[in-house]
Amino acid sequence: MRRFMTLLTTAVLTTLLVGSTGGWASASGERVPGGPLPGTAAWLADDSLGKKLPDPATATPSDVAAFFASLTGAQRQRLIEDHPTVVGNLDGVPVKVRYQANASAGEQVLAYDPRGRGLIARVVGDLENAARVSVIVPGSDIDISTFDRTARWAADLQEEAGEDTAVIAWAGYTTPSGIGLDLATGRLAEAGAERLNRFTEGLDVAGLPSPSLFCHSYGSVVCGLAASDTDARDIVVMGSPGMRADDVTALGTDAHVWAARSPDDWIGRVPHVEVLGLGHGADPTSSDFGATVLPADDVPAHDAYFTPGTSTLTAFAAIVDGER
Template sequence: MRTRPKAGCPPTSPHPSPHPNRRRPPHRALRPLLAALLTAAIVAPLTGAARPEIPAPPPATLAPLTPTTLHSTYAANRTNAATAARMATAHGDPHRAAADRALATPSRHLLAFDGRGAGQVTEVLGDLAHADHIAVLVPGSDTSLDTYTRFHRTAAALYTDLTHRTAPGTHVAVIAWLGYETPATISPTVATATRADEAAPRLRAFVRHLRAAAPAGAHVSLLCHSYGSVVCGRAAPALAADDIALIGSPGTGADSVAALHTRARVWAARGSGDWVAHVPHVRADLFGTTVGFGTDPVSAAFGARVFDAAGADHSGYFTPGSASLANLARITLGETSEVTHA
């Protein structure tokens, strides 16, 4: 016969609770956290879903990319951007119109342009036809035509640093590759590889076409920031790159460099001020979807060449004068022995 508890005392349970100081297994502890984040993230896309689509022409029809077609490619994409600017103005979107108009100016070298939706653009800084060293920047979340100025500044900072380092007769080019629809920072897609899986074949194809337009034997580096490192991780097999640098990475979806199946040198860095250090480096199946990207790229277990990014925050890897920018320039130039390590 069970006795009733005394007044003011909690009832006893026939099954004693676990020891209060016993830690739950890490994957079990993280499941509710990831589930909560995923559920909360649904709010942002739904609130933004009602935004009217910005009209723009379809991308220009272009000849295969070669050194001799570069200038006609640039001109066709500038013309397309100018048309997109006029359509955005007529639609009543001055911000997008200004972004399109800036890309249509004669000084811009666009390998690709698509003003529809969030927009995509691939831009060259430097002389691609004669470049000995080429850096391809792959951006992370919240990068679109509306925020492209920020991404362009990143590419310009690297290009300026490179030109100060190179000897006369050595040519460099930096390519800002916004060739996919990036996820929003607060969204369910940012925690899964869905967008990266869509982007990876495009990035592989772009680098292959890039090789056809650049001088034979040009050194090609991919510098992949934040969610862009997930894209590069997915694209790594058969990617025609010499170096892949993962910066501010939440993970790649691979457990190690070997699992990337790439012949490229793989680098990684994270500044001490980067909030991504607090993102759980796990993968878990939630609601039929794999959430998270696994092993931390700067960990010894991953096996990348970890370089110094000093105190960089998540947006600070390309800050002029910073340790991270200097090391990214050295990687681009193939000066691997000069890269400083963390």
């Protein structure tokens, strides 16, 4: 009984400690956008091409890719103009077509969903011709209004790794907001993992290289849950509260798993437990976990792993380039 109460206490502490710089979240938690994208009804009712358009709710990225491959340039352009929200968020649509559909949200935007706090994915570099692809999966308090930080990380990684690399800043899931139960549970991470897997499948059917995933803080929970169903070449976690797995083997992935944690990162004070759905499990930087631990002694803070000049950013670029 005493051991159970100890574990329960540490799980509750996780609720208080995991998080970032935001305020307290509401008791009801974040609402994940559900239902069809805006414009889906008009998309499904469109019979002007003489063929049924793929249902965003059921079509796989492979189905979508095959459909768009069957279209003429003029037909693709008409779908972009008539149904930009659907085309711009449909995994399996060619990269350049998605850019055009999302042009109102900026350059090289690969996904844009304005519902709720907003979801967005933006590319740094030449994705269509990249020899290497990386995806940054951020943690809590990231949405359209705070996306610039993740976009800056992508730019810094792309510059360090070189022009043959494309880096995608992927704020494509609803992140926890503030400090609250959402941070200590896997609810949002489970939804995020499903979206991440579909997104990477879309990259795969586009003929792009298997990506390296760079997962920060709560984003590492997302990547841990997505690991078994993604074709990632590498999974790199930093400032991680846990990956909801006891060790690398339990992740069920062939990817090389890497982990970094600065001695100045407050995440080190978070108890690495999982009890009654609270907490995210083992520390990925522990020797028992089995990840390759990266140097991070010069990283000054929880949000500084992509800072130019740090040992972590240098190591991240070497992983992308296949030099580690």
